[in-house]
Structure formats: structure tokens, C-alpha cells
Amino acid sequence: MAIGQSLSDQRLSTGIPGLDEILSGGLLPGRAYLVRGGPGSGKTTLGLHFLSAAAPEEAPLFITLTEPVAQLQNNARRLGIDVQHIQFLDLSPSPQFFTEVETYDIFSPAEVERAPIAQKITETVERLKPQRVFLDAMTQFRYLASDAYQFRQQVLSFLHFLKERNITLLFTSEASPETPDEDLQFMADGVIHLRVAANTRFLEVTKFRGSDFASGAHTCKLGATGMQVFPRLLPDVMQARLSSEQISSGVPELDALLHGGIERGTITMLTGPSGVGKTTLGLQFMKEAAARGERSVVYSFEEEVDIILERCEAVNIPVRSMMAAGTLQITKIEPLQYTADEFARLVRRDVQERGTRLVMIDSIAGYRLSLCGEDLEAQLYALGKYLQHRNVTVLLIVESAEITGNFRVTDGHMSYLGDNIIFIRYLEIRGEMRKAIGVLKKRLSDFERTLREIEITSQGIRVGNPLSNLRGILSGTPEWIAE
Amino acid sequence: MTQYNESAQSALILTVDANRRNLEVLAQVLHQAGYRALPASTIAAFDQALEEPISLALVDVSGFGSNIWQCCERLRERAVPLLVIAARNSAALQQASVAHGARSVLIKPLVVRELLGLIRSLLQ
Numbered sequence: 001m002a003i004g005q006s007l008s009d010q011r012l013s014t015g016i017p018g019l020d021e022i023l024s025g026g027l028l029p030g031r032a033y034l035v036r037g038g039p040g041s042g043k044t045t046l047g048l049h050f051l052s053a054a055a056p057e058e059a060p061l062f063i064t065l066t067e068p069v070a071q072l073q074n075n076a077r078r079l080g081i082d083v084q085h086i087q088f089l090d091l092s093p094s095p096q097f098f099t100e101v102e103t104y105d106i107f108s109p110a111e112v113e114r115a116p117i118a119q120k121i122t123e124t125v126e127r128l129k130p131q132r133v134f135l136d137a138m139t140q141f142r143y144l145a146s147d148a149y150q151f152r153q154q155v156l157s158f159l160h161f162l163k164e165r166n167i168t169l170l171f172t173s174e175a176s177p178e179t180p181d182e183d184l185q186f187m188a189d190g191v192i193h194l195r196v197a198a199n200t201r202f203l204e205v206t207k208f209r210g211s212d213f214a215s216g217a218h219t220c221k222l223g224a225t226g227m228q229v230f231p232r233l234l235p236d237v238m239q240a241r242l243s244s245e246q247i248s249s250g251v252p253e254l255d256a257l258l259h260g261g262i263e264r265g266t267i268t269m270l271t272g273p274s275g276v277g278k279t280t281l282g283l284q285f286m287k288e289a290a291a292r293g294e295r296s297v298v299y300s301f302e303e304e305v306d307i308i309l310e311r312c313e314a315v316n317i318p319v320r321s322m323m324a325a326g327t328l329q330i331t332k333i334e335p336l337q338y339t340a341d342e343f344a345r346l347v348r349r350d351v352q353e354r355g356t357r358l359v360m361i362d363s364i365a366g367y368r369l370s371l372c373g374e375d376l377e378a379q380l381y382a383l384g385k386y387l388q389h390r391n392v393t394v395l396l397i398v399e400s401a402e403i404t405g406n407f408r409v410t411d412g413h414m415s416y417l418g419d420n421i422i423f424i425r426y427l428e429i430r431g432e433m434r435k436a437i438g439v440l441k442k443r444l445s446d447f448e449r450t451l452r453e454i455e456i457t458s459q460g461i462r463v464g465n466p467l468s469n470l471r472g473i474l475s476g477t478p479e480w481i482a483e
Numbered sequence: 484m485t486q487y488n489e490s491a492q493s494a495l496i497l498t499v500d501a502n503r504r505n506l507e508v509l510a511q512v513l514h515q516a517g518y519r520a521l522p523a524s525t526i527a528a529f530d531q532a533l534e535e536p537i538s539l540a541l542v543d544v545s546g547f548g549s550n551i552w553q554c555c556e557r558l559r560e561r562a563v564p565l566l567v568i569a570a571r572n573s574a575a576l577q578q579a580s581v582a583h584g585a586r587s588v589l590i591k592p593l594v595v596r597e598l599l600g601l602i603r604s605l606l607q
Contacts (some may be wrong), residue, residue, distance in 0.1 A: 104504040106543065106568065108592040112508055 012132070012168055015053030016046070018229030018345075019192075022205055022214040027190070029131075031209070032159045032169040034138075034184050037194030042201065042222045043172040044072070046194070047134035048081045049226055050170050054132045056085040061130035063089045063121060065140040079226040089124045091117055114144040114154070121158075125165065133162060135171040138184060152183055159187060194220075200339055200372045203229050219339035219373055230341035233348070233382045244444070247358075247393060249281075250288035253463035257437065257452055262420055263444045264357075265391040267384050269418035271398040276424045276435060277456045279308065280315055282360045282395040284461050287317045289358045290327035296358035297350050298330045299343075301366025305330045316460040329356075335370040340379040343371055347383060351392055359387055363397035384417055419443040424454060427478055429470070436467060494538040494606050495519045497563070499529055499554065501546025509541065516599050529554050533561070539605055543568040544576075545591075552583045559584030564605045568593065 011026030020026045027033060035043045044067065051060035064072060069088040076083045104112065125133070138155065145151035162169050171188075175181040185191050191207040195217075202217040220229040246261035255261050262268050262285070270278045279298075286296035300308060308330055312319040322328035329350070333343065350356045361367055361380075368376050387394050396418065415421065421440040426433055436451040453464035470478040496518050500506045503524055510520040521537065523529040526547075540558050544551050544567055558565045567580040567588045580588045586605060589598065 104502065104508045105570070105591055106500070106502075106505040106509055106593055107512070107595060111592070111595050112511075 013053045014046070015049030015051075016227055016229050018218070018220070018231050019046075019203065021231045022203070022218055022229065023190075023208060024212045024214075027168055027170075028210055029168045030163060030166040031189035032162065032171065032187070033190040033192065034173060034181075034188035035170055035192045035194065036173045036175050036181060036185070038176070038196070039174075041194035041196055042220070042227050043194060044075075044136055045079065045081075045222060045227045046192070047136055047170055047172065048072075048076045048079070048083070048086075051086045051132055051134050052076075052081045052083060054085065058131035059087065059128050060085060060132045061087045061089060061124065061128055061134070063091065063124075063133060063135045065091045065117075065135075066137055068092050079224070081226055087124075087128055087130070089120065091120060108146065110144045110146045110150070114141075117144065118154075118158075122161070125162070125167070129165070131167060133167050133169045135169065137174050138171040139173045139175070139179065139181060142179070148183070152187070155184065155187055198372075198374075200374075217374070219341040221339075221342070228342075230339060230345050232341050233344040233379065233386055246445075247285060248288055249285050249461075250291070251284065251461050251463050253452060253465070254284075254437070254454075254461070257439060257448045257463065258420075258422075258442065259445050259447050262393065264393050265388055266419035266444065267388060267394040267396060267417055268420040268422060269396045269398050269415065270422050270424070271400055272424035273400055273426065276426065277454070277461075278397045278399075278424060279303070279360075279362055280312065280317070280456055281422070281424065281437075281461065282362070282397060283308075283312055283317050283319065285393075285395065286328060286358055286360070287322065290322045290325065293327065294357040295327050295329070295355055296360070297347075297356050298328070298360045298362060299333055299347070300330060300362050301333050301335075301370045302363060303332075305332050315456050315458060329354075333366075333370055336372055338371055339373040340371045340376055340383075341373065343367075344379065344383050344386070348386065351387065351390055356392065358393045358395070360395040361397065363399050365399055381417060415441075427451075429478065437463060493517050493519050495521055495536060496602070497521045497523065497529075497532050497535070497537045497540040497558075498543075499523045499540065499551075500543040500568075501525075502543070505543060512595055512598070513602075516602075518602070526550060526554065533557060537561075537563050539563065539602060540565045541568060542566070542585075543591075544580075545570045552579060555580075555583035555585065566601065566605070 010029060012029050013020050013026045014023065035046055037043050047062070051062055054060040062072065069090045072088065073083050141154060142151050145154055159169065173181040173184050185207065188207070189209040190205065193204045193206060195202050201220045201222060203220045204217045205213045214231055214234070216232050218229055218232045220227055245264045247264055248255050248261040270282055272278050289296050309319050319328060347359065367380060384394055418441065420442045422437065423440055424435055424437045427436050435454050437454040438451040439447040448466060450466035450468050452466055455462045469481050471481050472478045496513055498506055498509050498520050500509065501524055506522040506524060510522060513520040521532050521535055523532045540563050542551065542555060542565060555565060565585050567585040568591060569576055569588060570591050572588065572590050577588055587601065
């Protein structure tokens with residue numbers, strides 16, 4: 001991602017790290033930006049973040065035409081946003097406006113109200129000399145203009161007034177299909193859209209004069225600490241570094257099956273029916289990684305951490321001591337708590353800040369069910385590519401629907417994601433249920449074409465010799481070949 | 484937009500309107516243009532105001548009965564130029580206004596710039 005590539009231009013933080021990242025570092029100073037969105041989409045919150053990110057000498061100014069100041073300050077405090085340095089100019093109607101029995105009709109409101117409001121704004125700006133101004137909402141001026149032309153002229157002249165003073169302005173618009181705000185979008189130097197769809201909040205930048213930005217809809221959250229934005233992970237253009245370094249599983253027979261192990265920085269799909277031991281197999285690779293001092297993270301979408309711990313300890317994978325040593329982290333992802341962007345950010349942080357080398361996502365179905373948002377598969381692809389480019393080895397757990405019988409690698413079209421596909425399956429051999437492991441695809445090296453028997457015992461994973469005297473293995477009911 | 488001249492004694496303009504908010508807004512506009520406004524929201528107040536040296540009268544006839552026309556007559560007797568303000572225009576209203584001495588009839592909402600232009604020309 002292109003973050004702050006041209007360091008010559010100075011950027012103003014919006015107070016929201018994720019948004020700064022989308023804006024290639026922040027807003028360009030001395031310009032006017034439009035924040036648009038429906039009711040409750042977080043426009044005012046974004047504005048509060050923007051002002052609170054200012055240094056006190058920037059004298060941030062909040063001009064409100066709708067919400068009373070006391071209420072704004074209250075809400076900000078509740079979100080933990082520091083409004084101490086923010087000056088407020090209250091132009092919202094006073095309660096007396098409603099109780100006044102008589103209203104004037106001798107002049108139009110545009111004639112009466114506009115001049116004093118404009119005057120107050122001018123006076124306040126001249127007096128406080130703010131560097132950052134947030135105006136909520138510009139569309140109020142529409143009611144004070146006699147026609148669309150007047151409104152446009154007034155807004156342009158207002159923007160010019162601020163630009164002359166090198167003030168960075170964020171202004172909101174209350175847009176709806178009935179009152180479109182295209183005119184404001186044309187006039188602004190940048191446009192930030194906020195929208196809510198299917199319980200998920202999105203932020204999208206569609207215009208940013210003089211700067212690059214991350215396009216597309218990014219998810220955001222309005223929570224107890226205000227607004228958080230999670231930039232969407234785009235498959236980056238960086239060339240994949242293919243290494244030939246192989247990661248051993250620690251089980252010699254399994255390494256033999258893989259002709260040495262799996263390559264670092266590849267995506268491996270571990271597929272098989274429920275309960276066959278996919279997660280355990282993945283953790284076996286992590287156990288070996290821990291022995292080399294590498295850090296691994298498991299993102300569990302299905303099982304609770306305790307259950308994983310119990311099961312691993314029972315098969316001689318010392319997860320507890322690995323966790324204590326900091327070479328393993330198991331993170332349970334609660335359903336519908338995260339958007340795909342947010343999850344991606346979590347993974348990126350584990351990689352960038354904690355140096356994680358091995359990542360397991362357990363499982364793709366859980367990922368798809370648990371995360372909110374759109375285009376989940378595309379986002380998983382982007383995440384996989386991101387990890388690959390950072391030479392992180394990825395294990396994806398894929399549950400196949402059939403317990404036995406005809407073979408299918410994955411549901412849907414996910415198999416293109418994997419550089420390697422390892423499968424475990426049940427076999428019926430002479431009336432007994434056994435398990436076999438095999439490799440279906442390996443992009444960077446050759447592999448054994450035969451299956452081997454796999455057992456998960458209290459001593460650990462045990463893999464047998466090649467089952468070369470069986471046929472019809474993929475059908476699930478193999479036969480011995482009489483020799 | 485307007486020249487404010489403090490030194491000269493500014494013209495006193497009688498404003499008659501049954502709506503007090505209108506009187507306030509009108510007074511604001513006139514003050515800004517450098518005039519003094521003398522508000523009257525009832526006929527009684529109007530009678531009292533006649534004692535003052537009025538240069539011009541703005542009479543909003545809406546909200547008053549037909550006795551507002553007598554007020555207009557009295558202004559004419561004193562040779563005070565007079566503008567009638569009304570909510571909507573009609574031939575009857577136009578006729579009555581002119582018959583009772585109005586120089587012109589203005590329809591609400593007024594345009595500040597036009598009103599001030601008219602006042603200026605009437606006061607010259």
C-alpha cells in the first residue's frame with residue numbers, strides 16, 4: 001500500500017489512524033473536505049476526531065448549525081474524545097425559537113438569518129484564527145439561500161475565505177435522495193462517504209485532489225472510543241518472494257511425503273472432513289516452528305482456545321509451554337465481532353509488530369460465517385497474498401463436507417488460493433476405519449503421489465509408509481492390489 | 484451595501500405591523516441602513532407615534548381591520564409618505580392603498596435591497 005510516499009507534502013492527521021492510512025497519510029492542509037452520509041453514520045464523530053487531533057495552537061474550531069454545543073461536548077466526552085482545546089461556535093437554533101409565538105414573514109429567512117450567521121462565523125474565525133475548522137452541517141446554508149445559485153456562490157465564497165487563511169475545513173452534508181448534494185461534492189477538494197449497510201459501516205473516499213488514496217469501501221466501527229477505520233487490504237503489487245526454504249513438519253515420514261516440507265511463504269490448505277485432525281496437523285508445523293524459535297498464530301473461528309489446548313496437550317504438542325515462551329498465540333475470533341478489514345488489520349499487526357512467521361486460519365468456513373462485510377473470499381485472497389509477500393507461511397484449514405466417498409478438495413472455488421493442498425481422509429480398509437494423508441498439489445516442488453497412513457496418538461502424529469498396494473483410494477473404499 | 488452616517492440626524496421611520504417579530508426584524512434592517520425605527524403594533528400605539536416627527540411610514544396592513552385605512556388617511560393629512568405592505572396582492576387592495584395615500588404596495592416577503600432603495604428615493 002502506498003503510505004505517505006511523497007513525504008515533501010505535509011499531512012494533517014484526521015485523528016483516526018485507519019483513515020489517515022486511506023488518505024495516504026492524512027489530509028492536505030488548507031483545503032476543504034466534505035464528509036457525507038445519512039443520519040447516524042458518524043459524520044460528527046469524525047469531525048470531533050479531526051479537531052481533537054489538532055495541537056492546541058491550531059485553535060480547532062467547531063461550528064455547529066444543528067446540535068447544541070452542550071450535547072456535542074457530552075457526546076465527545078462519552079467517546080473519550082478530548083474537547084478541551086476545541087472552541088465551539090453555536091449557531092444552532094435556541095429553544096426560544098420554538099416557543100416564540102410569532103415568526104416574521106416580512107422578509108424571507110434567507111435575508112434575515114444569513115447575514116448574522118455569516119458575520120458570526122467571520123468574526124469568530126478572525127478572532128480565534130483557527131487552523132482546523134469543522135462545520136456541521138453545510139447543508140443548513142441551503143435553507144438560507146434564496147436559490148441554488150446563491151447557495152453555490154455563498155459556499156464557494158466561504159471556502160475561499162477559509163482557504164485564504166490556510167484553514168483546513170471539514171464540512172458535513174446531510175444528503176438524501178430528496179436533497180442531493182452533488183454541488184457540494186464538486187466544490188470540495190475531497191469527499192469522504194460514510195454509509196451503513198447490512199449492519200456494517202463503510203467509509204469510502206471518492207475524491208482527494210492532489211493526493212493518492214486507497215479506493216473502495218473500507219469498514220469502520222463506531223464504538224465506545226469513537227470511530228475506527230479498517231483500511232481494506234488490497235492485494236499488493238509487490239513481487240512474491242519465492243523461497244526454496246522448506247519448513248519441516250517434525251515428522252520424518254510426513255516430510256518425505258512433502259519431499260522435504262512446505263516452503264516458507266506459501267499458502268497451504270489442509271483439507272479433510274470434520275474431526276480428522278487438520279488443526280492438529282497444522283499445530284504440528286507450529287510445534288516445529290517453535291523449536292526453531294519462530295512465532296505462530298492460530299486464528300480460531302470455531303473452537304474455543306481451551307478445547308484446542310486440551311486436545312493438543314493430549315497428543316504431545318506442548319501448546320501451553322509454547323504460549324508461555326511466546327512462540328504461539330491462539331486467538332479466538334468471536335462470530336460477527338469483526339469485519340474482514342478489521343480481521344486483516346489484526347493479522348497484519350501480529351505480523352508487523354510481533355514478527356509472526358506462521359499463520360493458521362481455522363477454518364475458511366468459519367471465516368466466511370463469522371466475519372461481516374462483503375466480498376469475503378476476495379478479502380481472504382488479499383490477506384493470503386499480503387502474508388505471502390511478507391514471507392509468512394499460511395495454513396488454511398478447509399473442512400470438506402463428505403466424511404468418506406468421492407473426493408472434493410474444497411467447497412466453492414477456494415482451491416486456487418492454495419500453493420499446496422494436503423488432505424487427510426478416512427479410509428475403510430478391511431472393515432476398519434483408518435486415516436490417510438496425501439498431497440494433491442505442491443507448486444514449488446514435487447511430492448509423493450501415494451498416500452500414507454496417519455495416526456494421531458498420545459505420542460504425537462505418526463505417519464506410516466506409503467500405501468502403495470492400495471487402489472481406488474480416492475473413492476474412500478480402497479482395495480488391496482493382489483500381487 | 485449601505486452607508487451608515489452617524490453624524491447626520493437619521494430619518495425616523497414609523498413601522499406599523501401587528502406582528503411584533505416583523506417589527507423587530509424591520510427595525511434591525513432599518514438600523515443597519517442608518518435609520519431610526521418607530522414601531523407600532525396597535526392602533527393606539529400608532530396614534531401616539533403620530534406625535535413624533537416621522538419622515539416615512541411603512542404600514543403592514545395584514546392583521547388589522549379596515550380601520551387601518553383611517554390611519555393611512557391621517558398620515559396623508561400630515562403629508563407623511565407611506566408604503567403599504569401586504570401578504571398578497573389584489574386589485575382591491577391596490578386600489579384601497581392608493582386611495583388612502585400609499586405611494587406603493589409591497590408584497591411580502593420583501594427584498595431588503597429593494598425596500599431600502601425605495602425608502603431612499605422617497606426620503607430624497
